[in-house]
Amino acid sequence: MNDYDVIVVGAGNAALAAAVSAKENGADRVIVFEKAPRSMRGGNTHWSGGVLRFAFDDPREIAPLVPDAERQHEEFYAGIEPYTKADYHGDLMRVTSGRTDPSLSRILVDNSKDTVFWMKQVGCIEMEPATTLSAVRKDNKLVWARGLVVRAAHEGVGLSRSWFATAERMGIEIRYGSAVIELLQDGRGRVNGVRLRDDAGVSDVLGHAVVLGCGGFEANVQMRTQHIGPLVGAAKVRGTPHNQGDGLRMAMAIHAMPWGQWSGCHATPISADWGDFAPRELTDKSNRLSYIYGVMLNRQGKRFVDEGEDGALFTYAKFGRAILAQPGAKAWQIFDSRVLHLLEPRYSTSKPIIGNTFEGLLDQLDIDDKKTALATLKAYNDAARINEDKYDPSRKDGVRTEGLELDKTNWARRLDAPPYHAYSATGGITFTFGGLRVTEKAEVVGTDWRPIPGLFACGEMIGGLFYDNYPAGTGLVSGATFGRIAGREAARPGNA
Amino acid sequence: MAQIQDPITLRLADHVKAIGRHSLSLRGLSMARTGIIDTIGVTLAGVPENCTKILLKTPGVATASGKALVMGTEKRTTTLDAAFINGTASHALDYDDFSSDFGGHQSVPLVAPLFALAEERGANGMQILLAYVAAMEALIRLARAVNFVHYDKGWHPTSTLGVFGAAAACGYLVGLDRERLATAFALAASMSSGLKANFGSMTKPFHVGHCARNGLLAVLMAEQGFEARHGVMEHKQGFFDVYNGPGLYDVEKLFTDWANPLEVEGPGIALKQFPCCGSTHPAIAMMLKLAQEEGVTPANVTKIEILPHARRMPHTDNPWPVTPLQAKFSVQYGVVRALLSGAPKINHFEGTASLEPEVQRLLSITTAAPHPDMPRDGKDQWGAEVIVTTLDGRRLSRRVNQMVGRGGDNPMTSSELWEKFADCAERGIPRANIAPLFDKLESFEEIHDVHEVTRLLECPAPSEAPRFTEVEREGVPLQTSWVP
Numbered sequence: 001m002n003d004y005d006v007i008v009v010g011a012g013n014a015a016l017a018a019a020v021s022a023k024e025n026g027a028d029r030v031i032v033f034e035k036a037p038r039s040m041r042g043g044n045t046h047w048s049g050g051v052l053r054f055a056f057d058d059p060r061e062i063a064p065l066v067p068d069a070e071r072q073h074e075e076f077y078a079g080i081e082p083y084t085k086a087d088y089h090g091d092l093m094r095v096t097s098g099r100t101d102p103s104l105s106r107i108l109v110d111n112s113k114d115t116v117f118w119m120k121q122v123g124c125i126e127m128e129p130a131t132t133l134s135a136v137r138k139d140n141k142l143v144w145a146r147g148l149v150v151r152a153a154h155e156g157v158g159l160s161r162s163w164f165a166t167a168e169r170m171g172i173e174i175r176y177g178s179a180v181i182e183l184l185q186d187g188r189g190r191v192n193g194v195r196l197r198d199d200a201g202v203s204d205v206l207g208h209a210v211v212l213g214c215g216g217f218e219a220n221v222q223m224r225t226q227h228i229g230p231l232v233g234a235a236k237v238r239g240t241p242h243n244q245g246d247g248l249r250m251a252m253a254i255h256a257m258p259w260g261q262w263s264g265c266h267a268t269p270i271s272a273d274w275g276d277f278a279p280r281e282l283t284d285k286s287n288r289l290s291y292i293y294g295v296m297l298n299r300q301g302k303r304f305v306d307e308g309e310d311g312a313l314f315t316y317a318k319f320g321r322a323i324l325a326q327p328g329a330k331a332w333q334i335f336d337s338r339v340l341h342l343l344e345p346r347y348s349t350s351k352p353i354i355g356n357t358f359e360g361l362l363d364q365l366d367i368d369d370k371k372t373a374l375a376t377l378k379a380y381n382d383a384a385r386i387n388e389d390k391y392d393p394s395r396k397d398g399v400r401t402e403g404l405e406l407d408k409t410n411w412a413r414r415l416d417a418p419p420y421h422a423y424s425a426t427g428g429i430t431f432t433f434g435g436l437r438v439t440e441k442a443e444v445v446g447t448d449w450r451p452i453p454g455l456f457a458c459g460e461m462i463g464g465l466f467y468d469n470y471p472a473g474t475g476l477v478s479g480a481t482f483g484r485i486a487g488r489e490a491a492r493p494g495n496a
Numbered sequence: 497m498a499q500i501q502d503p504i505t506l507r508l509a510d511h512v513k514a515i516g517r518h519s520l521s522l523r524g525l526s527m528a529r530t531g532i533i534d535t536i537g538v539t540l541a542g543v544p545e546n547c548t549k550i551l552l553k554t555p556g557v558a559t560a561s562g563k564a565l566v567m568g569t570e571k572r573t574t575t576l577d578a579a580f581i582n583g584t585a586s587h588a589l590d591y592d593d594f595s596s597d598f599g600g601h602q603s604v605p606l607v608a609p610l611f612a613l614a615e616e617r618g619a620n621g622m623q624i625l626l627a628y629v630a631a632m633e634a635l636i637r638l639a640r641a642v643n644f645v646h647y648d649k650g651w652h653p654t655s656t657l658g659v660f661g662a663a664a665a666c667g668y669l670v671g672l673d674r675e676r677l678a679t680a681f682a683l684a685a686s687m688s689s690g691l692k693a694n695f696g697s698m699t700k701p702f703h704v705g706h707c708a709r710n711g712l713l714a715v716l717m718a719e720q721g722f723e724a725r726h727g728v729m730e731h732k733q734g735f736f737d738v739y740n741g742p743g744l745y746d747v748e749k750l751f752t753d754w755a756n757p758l759e760v761e762g763p764g765i766a767l768k769q770f771p772c773c774g775s776t777h778p779a780i781a782m783m784l785k786l787a788q789e790e791g792v793t794p795a796n797v798t799k800i801e802i803l804p805h806a807r808r809m810p811h812t813d814n815p816w817p818v819t820p821l822q823a824k825f826s827v828q829y830g831v832v833r834a835l836l837s838g839a840p841k842i843n844h845f846e847g848t849a850s851l852e853p854e855v856q857r858l859l860s861i862t863t864a865a866p867h868p869d870m871p872r873d874g875k876d877q878w879g880a881e882v883i884v885t886t887l888d889g890r891r892l893s894r895r896v897n898q899m900v901g902r903g904g905d906n907p908m909t910s911s912e913l914w915e916k917f918a919d920c921a922e923r924g925i926p927r928a929n930i931a932p933l934f935d936k937l938e939s940f941e942e943i944h945d946v947h948e949v950t951r952l953l954e955c956p957a958p959s960e961a962p963r964f965t966e967v968e969r970e971g972v973p974l975q976t977s978w979v980p
Contacts, residue, residue, distance in 0.1 A: 039939030046935070154918070157931035165911045281932045281948050348956070 004029045006490045007194055007207035009180045009247060011036075012043025014459025014479030014486075015213030016163035017123065021487025022211070023170045024122055030172045031205075033196065035179040035214070036242045040280065041164070043215055044239040044431060044460070045476070047283050048156030051130050052119075053147045053473030054112035055088040061113070065120055065127045065150050073129065075141050083147035085109050091147070091471045095314060101260075101464035107440060107485075108465065108478050115481040116150065123480075124169075125162045126153035134313070136394040143394065145313060148473050157283060159476070183210060183250050183455065191254070191454035209454045209490035212444070213483060216432035216460040217245025218265060219277075227262045227434060231324045235267060237277050238286065238428035247461055251436055256455070257447045260463025262434030266470050267320030270428035271350045272330050278428070282349065288425045289316050290343040292411050293393065294335035295380055296425070298326035299366065301373030303380070308410035311396065313472040317430070324427035332365050333423045334377070336415040342393055352421040361420045377415065379404060384412045431475070435463030442486035456486040503726035504747060505685075508634060509677035511754050512664050515630040517622070524761045525941060528629050530913065531760070533937045534593055534767050535586055535607040536567075537917040540924030540953070541771075541842060542588030543568030547698035551581050551705070564612035567953045568924030575612040579662075579712045583608035584705030587654070588698075589842070591771050591920070596900060597764040598639040598657070599647040604704045605658030606631045606665045609712040613666050614946040621943035627668040629760050635661030636759040640749040645740050647692075655690030655703035656739065662711020672719060682724035683714035685735040766901025767908050769916060770840045772823070774901065775808040776830040778880035782894040783834040790892050792884055794836050794854065799861050799885035802831055806866035807877045813864055823850040831882060832858040839912070841919045870897070910938075925955045 005027040008019045011034035022030050034041050056062055059080035063069070069076045088109045092100045119125045127150050129135070134145035152159035167174060175198070182195035184204060193206035217223035218237060223245045225233030252258060270278075270286040278286050289312045298304050305322050309315055323331045335343065355361025358377050362370045383401035391399050391413050400409045436444050436457050443451035459479040466474075500507075520528070542548055551557055557577055558566055564578030565571070567585065572578075586592055586604040595602045606628050614624050638657050639646075647653055663684040667677040687710040690703040718724075729735045729747075736745045759765075770780055779802050786792040804812070804827055814826035823829050823845050832855055833840045843849065866872075870879050881895035902908040908916070914934055921930045933952040936943060943949060 037939075037942065039936075039942040154931035155928070157935055161914065161931065161935070165914075168910075279948070281936050281952055283928075283932050285928075 002192070002206045002208050004031045004205065004207040006030045006209050006211060006487065007205065008032045008211045008213060008487075009194065010034070010043060010212065010214030010459070011041055011164075011174065012045040012213065012215065012459060012479070013048075013159060013163065013476050014483035015043070015211070016167050017119070017480040017483030018211045018213050018456070018458055018487035018490070019167055019172050020123055020163070020170060021484040022491040023172055025488045025491040027491035031207075032167065032172060032174045033178040033180050033194070034174060034176050035246070036176065036240065038176045040240065040242065041176060042160035044243065045156050045160045045163075046280065047239040047278065048159070048476060049133065049284060050152035050155035050159045050476070051133055051148055051473035052116050052127075052150050052152070052477050053088070053471060054116045054150075054477055055083055055085040055109055055147070056113055057082050057084055062150060065116065066129050069129045073131070073142055076129070079135070079141045079143045080149055081144070081146055088112065088147060092474070095469040095471050096467040099467040103440060104438075104462065104465055108474070108481055111481045112477050115477055115484060118484060119480050122166075123163060124166045125159060127151065128153045138394055145311070148313070155283070180214070180246070180250070183254055185254060189453065191452060209456065211456045211458065211486045211490050212247040212251060212461055213458045213479075213486070214247040214461065215240070215243035216435065217248060218243050218429045218432050220244040224429070224432075228265055228432070229263070231329065232265060232267065232321065232427070232429060234329055235320075235324055235427045235429040236270060236274060238268065238270060238284070238430050239278070241277050243431070243460075247457070248434075248436065251444055251455065251457070254452065255446045255448070256444045256452060257437040257449070258434060258463065259437035260433055260435050260465070261467045262432075262463075264433035264466065264468055265321065266317045266430040266433070266466070267324060267427045268316045268430060269320050269323055269331070269333075269425040272424035272426040273350050285346045285349045286428060287316075287344070287346055288333060288423055290335075290347065291319065291333050291425070293339040293342050294333055294415065295377070295408065296323070296331045296333050297367060297373055297376060298331050299328050299368050301367050301369040301371070301376055303376055303406055304331070306406060306409050308400070308408045308412055310410075314469075316472075317470045318468060320427035320429070323425055327368070329426050330366075331425045332367065333425050334361070334415065335421045336417040337419055337421070338413070338417040340421060347423060350423065352423050354419050354421055356418045356420075358420065361422055365422055380408070381414045381416060383407070384414045388413060431460045433463070433466045435461045437464070438462050438482070441489045442482050443489065456490050458482040458486040503678065504729040504750070505678035505681040505726045506674060507751065508681055509667075509674045511751060512630045512634050512668055512677065513674060515633060515668075515755055516626065519755050519758060520626070520629060521758075521761065524629065524758050525625070527760050527765065528625050529937070529940050530767070530907070531593055531603045531765075532607060532625070532628060532940060533913060533917060533934070535603040536933075536937060536953070537920035538589060538592045539582055539586040539608070540568050541591060541920035542585030542701070543924035543955075545585065545588035547588050547701050548581060548585040550698075551584055557581070563616045565615060565950050565953055568955045570954050570956050575609070575616050576709050576713055576716075578612035579609035580705045580709040582612065582705070583708030584701045587701035587704040589771060590700070591768050593765065593767045594901060595636060595762070595765045597759070597762060598636045598653060599643050600639070600652070600654035600657070601704070602632055602635055602661070602765065605635070605654065605662045605707050605711065608705070609662045609708045610665050610669060611946065611950065613669055613712065615950055617670060619669060619946050621940040621946070623669060624946065625941050627665045629758060630668045631661045631665035632760050633755055633758060634664040636762070637750045637754065641747055642736070642740050642745045645744045649740070650692045651739060652690035652692050652695070652700070652703050655707035656688045658704065659684045659688050659707040659711045659714075662708045663714045664711075666712045666715040667718070670715065670719065672715060676718040678726045679722065679724050680714040680718040682726055682728045683717060683722065684711055685728045686724070687714065688735065688739070763904035766903030767913075769902050769908060769912060770830065771842045771845055772830050772840060773812055773825045775804070775812045775878075776825075776827040777901070778808070778878055778896050778899040779804050779827050779882055780830045780834045780840065781899060782880055782882040782896060783831045784839060785894045786882060786884055786892055787835060787838070789894075792835065792886065792892065794858060796887045797835065797858075797861070797884050798887060800831065800835070800858070800863070801883040802827055802862065802864040802880065803867040803883070804864065804880040805870045805877050806872045808880065809864070809866050815862070815864070816859060817850045820845050820847070820849075826850070828859055828862045828864055829855070832862055839915055842923065925953060
């Protein structure tokens with residue numbers, strides 16, 4: 001006799017979507033095992049910005065999600081371009097250099113809008129226009145980044161809260177401080193329960209099906225070093241300290257197949273002044289993503305990326321890693337006073353180093369080769385004279401340097417208005433790209449290329465969607481899409 | 497432990513100090529945490545109110561530097577001044593929790609001084625919670641000994657008794673010995689003040705700030721060796737005889753069944769769910785039920801009948817409110833607003849919210865009358881029934897016989913608490929801080945350092961520098977707070 005119909009491991013966006021979906025689809029007894037205590041619940045969702053990227057043909061389709069938007073913002077829909085499935089898939093293909101899993105990415109894109117509506121209707125997730133994320137005011141109307149219009153009210157923390165409230169209201173049992181340490185199988189190889197470690201000790205809990213939604217291995221220094229390399233091993237962790245790769249290891253211990261880019265991760269530029277783990281109450285305020293308005297120097301005094309390659313939304317997830325590859329895993333972001341008002345408010349959580357001249361500024365920074373640094377800044381200024389009057393922070397303006405070994409290809413205005421401000425940056429890891437192979441029904445596939453009966457996975461545990469990079473707002477929608485599928489399939493009486 | 501012949505302040509000190517982690521059930525823990533969450537919320541709601549703003553510009557107030565935050569600002573000052581201003585802000589809207597046994601508001605005298613002191617001395621969440629629980633025991637017990645003579649005479653118990661609660665809270669947190677804690681109570685007795693005659697003015701919330709500051713001051717003075725008469729309560733010219741009158745109090749009620757059960761778990765403790773007159777709350781709650789359980793919407797209603805208990809009617813029968821104050825005292829508006837917008841929010845009682853066309857249309861199909869079968873002088877005087885007629889001719893109703901705030905066996909759910917908190921907090925701190933703050937407070941007993949909470953209670957003043965002030969300029973991204 002099973003204790004439960006569906007056992008869900010983890011309690012972030014994907015896991016709770018799975019739990020709610022299982023309940024919605026007829027599973028009577030659904031339990032969520034959350035390894036973290038109550039005070040740390042919710043996985044990486046808590047740290048996220050709550051943005052939801054989804055496809056729509058007509059901007060007015062999103063109206064039911066944000067019914068007040070038109071009242072709050074004049075001509076709200078005029079500034080939103082359609083974001084078709086082809087656009088969405090194109091973005092995924094572009095940022096992953098064409099490597100995103102063809103069938104999983106299709107499921108994600110094709111279901112994206114329906115998923116977000118389901119989150120609202122069944123998940124009771126409050127939503128709002130992501131004005132402060134992706135809207136730019138132009139000619140007195142808001143112009144939106146494509147596909148990024150809606151987010152959860154109160155961002156990731158609000159999203160997490162809403163999921164827990166809905167799960168509790170639906171009668172889903174949630175147990176905190178309960179670490180699943182092993183998957184149990186019956187004689188025929190079907191996953192039929194989990195081994196649990198909690199304050200009372202170790203015990204077995206049986207269930208008809210198990211959904212793993214407990215994240216990647218970004219907080220596990222051993223796995224980070226082993227799979228991604230020593231540079232990322234040294235990264236600071238932006239999210240939950242509980243994502244230790246447990247689910248991946250448990251699944252692989254019963255021969256689940258690893259899939260996707262195990263050497264890849266989402267790592268963003270964050271302040272170097274912070275500790276190894278981000279304080280929970282400051283969520284994402286360590287991010288340092290306004291580098292597009294300045295230049296970044298490493299400790300050898302050299303630039304190392306094209307800061308203006310694309311909007312920060314399309315480069316932040318890989319530039320963190322680029323910084324980690326620099327000496328001391330550190331970089332300095334340098335701005336002149338003309339762009340200070342463009343910096344995200346989050347920059348106010350650390351104090352800049354300020355100098356009235358390049359020399360005066362560089363003197364105060366822990367850059368080893370200051371001569372090179374000065375030469376780099378001067379060379380940048382010399383190469384950045386062109387098209388200055390076309391400078392436009394609201395879009396890729398093509399204002400670029402010419403003739404540098406590494407050009408800056410947008411927003412390349414001279415740095416010539418002192419005082420100059422420098423902010424430290426390092427790489428903060430958000431989540432890992434490596435995961436498990438799953439079917440279109442979110443069944444976990446074994447190394448024998450057959451589904452493992454009774455075992456499902458969702459969220460960051462699914463491998464194959466992201467390589468090298470990631471378009472903002474995709475993770476939560478992917479989590480809810482596959483969580484919803486996993487929960488529904490796990491709830492089927494005769495699944496697998 | 498105290499002997500029966502010991503002075504009352506000394507006995508009270510012993511009783512307060514005896515409370516510890518072992519005294520607290522899970523329910524007590526949850527009630528205490530809820531009280532603190534709600535109080536922080538209403539404090540932030542009080543930040544932009546005039547009483548708070550005037551204190552902040554009063555010469556000599558909060559001019560000294562210190563470690564204690566004036567909530568909703570970036571100013572840090574002395575514990576005394578922070579307790580004073582935050583305490584006043586917490587009662588500014590009269591939206592904070594209350595206790596029918598106490599005859600006043602039990603949390604506001606405690607939370608502001610506790611947070612100020614915790615910031616200066618360092619404290620974890622559990623220590624603050626226990627200090628809050630121990631102080632509430634002293635506070636409400638004292639009320640049992642003196643009420644309702646005390647209240648009826650014209651004292652404002654929230655402050656006249658609150659000063660003892662503030663002293664108990666602060667003395668418990670810093671760990672004063674029994675003698676010095678008794679001294680702090682004796683000092684508090686001489687600072688006890690607050691006249692109900694000042695109700696209806698901004699001096700009512702001032703009472704709270706004043707008693708919070710004075711209770712804290714008593715502890716700080718006692719800690720340094722200041723002296724006071726331990727027998728000041730029972731003295732013939734002491735607190736009981738002077739404030740109540742000889743024979744008009746019962747000291748034994750102060751100590752009988754002390755902490756058994758804890759006052760913080762008591763059925764008389766309740767939260768205010770809506771920012772309007774408490775007499776309108778039962779009817780508003782019934783309309784919310786109709787909307788949630790029967791799917792009643794503004795579009796499918798042809799008639800709304802409100803039947804409150806007769807005693808709730810005289811001050812809330814206000815069919816066409818115009819000013820915010822009239823709106824707060826209109827049961828018709830409260831009910832209509834609930835149908836239109838869900839649980840009423842602070843901004844529904846500001847400006848011209850009650851004059852919105854849809855509100856006016858709904859008011860025109862609304863009536864209110866005393867309930868025909870809720871006895872005027874019966875035991876339950878806080879009931880209401882709401883009946884709606886729908887387009888398809890059905891008559892649907894919900895009724896509650898007694899609902900004094902939300903507490904006892906009808907506590908606010910976590911979601912309702914969040915809804916109120918978010919509405920309140922938005923007035924005092926950046927929006928991005930609100931959910932992380934609530935998240936921290938929801939497991940308050942687990943936080944290691946009070947600064948994990950107070951750093952989120954800061955609100956930077958609008959900057960003079962060009963830095964973030966140009967965010968609305970053409971072609972410039974609006975202020976961002978995202979993170980993918």
